[in-house]
Amino acid sequence: MLTLAFDTTSKTAAVALLKDKEILYDTIVNTGLNHSEVILPAIDQALRRESLKINDIDLFACTIGPGSFTGVRIGVSTLKGLILATGKPAAGISSLAALALNAGKTSKLICSMMDAGRGQVYAAFYRYDKNEYLEQIGVERAVQPKNVLLDIDEEIDLVGDGAINYADIICKNKKIIIDPKLPKYIKASSVGILGIRKFHRKDLLNTETLTPVYLRPADARPKKALFEN
Template identity: 35%
Template sequence: MRILAVDTCSRSCSVAVTDSGKLAGEVTTLRPQTHSRHLMRMIDMALEMAGTTLDAVDAFGVTRGPGSFTGLRIGISTIKGLALAAGKPAVGVSSLQALALPLMCFDRLVCALLDAGKGEVYSASYRFARSAGLSETEGDSRWGTTGFSAEEKVLHPADVLADITAPCTFVGEGARAYASLITARLGEKARLAANEHHVIRGASVARLAFLRLKYDAGNDITGLVPRYLRKSDAELNLDAKRRTEPRNA
């Protein structure tokens, strides 16, 4: 199966093409411009690296969140458009799962953190299971023995750290932003992933998309929508306005 996968949920942007589970081409960048300015060019570059074309892609994958509201909309709308035009399946995967995936070789807790702004982070924690890859720290795994799942939350970093008592590796732009707080609270129990792991790779998105396509029937494109975890500023402003408006008698 040939998969084209995209991540646009944070400041980084990554596109990968995998063929039969092997990485064939990947482009990752950190640019100040909106991802809509370079995403299609990156898709063309990844396809060229892989020596293939859009017509030859069997399925599409994209991070569905949590993450930047604008970034998620760009990635998801692009992938849905390509998938609908090609008549091929498209699935969304967790951005936090994709972030944690490269650290599955560590026999310790992995906490994935994305900067959510407003002094908060998007967070999920995973524990490596020798026989099953990453597994959830709580709740039931949607992927059985083939993958992992964990409860995703948006919290103040201190609240995330309050729940962690075991040695833990932290990864993601949120981990880098709050590295001093993490070290101060957890001391030697905390480790920060290497710099190259703090961005989500398209290859990880492709792998998770492959697992979902293989083991889960849920690949309805119309159901592929962003997972925000919290309301947008526009929604919060509207709620505040409604609370202050006088009610009609």
């Protein structure tokens, strides 16, 4: 089975191709351009690299949030377009779950943190079960960094740019070390791996059930009128 996976929810965009669970192609695009300008060319480049066409793909997997509001919308719109164009199945993946795979297989609790702006992070906890499947613990939240680990009293791996950017606040008075060598952004291959798992569980999306995940209202606010009574 060929899977095309991509992410546009963070500061970087990412695209991967997998054959079953073998990673054929995995790249992160960080050009400074808007994700809407890079994601389709990046997908096209991945397909050309492996001498494939879009109709050769058996499964699409894409992060659907949380993350950058514009980025989430771009990813969801792109995924909808691919579903409509090909009729192939698709899986929607939590960006925080995909980020958690950066920690690798571990017996410790994993906390994924994406910098959400406004002095907040998007955060969620994960743990590998006895079958080595990643399972979410609790709910995804938009929260101030100082409050992420308030009730945590065990060894934990922190991953993501939110953990790195707010390390001094998060780790204050706690015996936690954040490994700066771990990738801080989402790898599309991780999105693909989680997508394949959803495929086998028949947890798939269509254009009607595909909706973005936002954990707070959009950053953009209507401008005030120039003249108010």
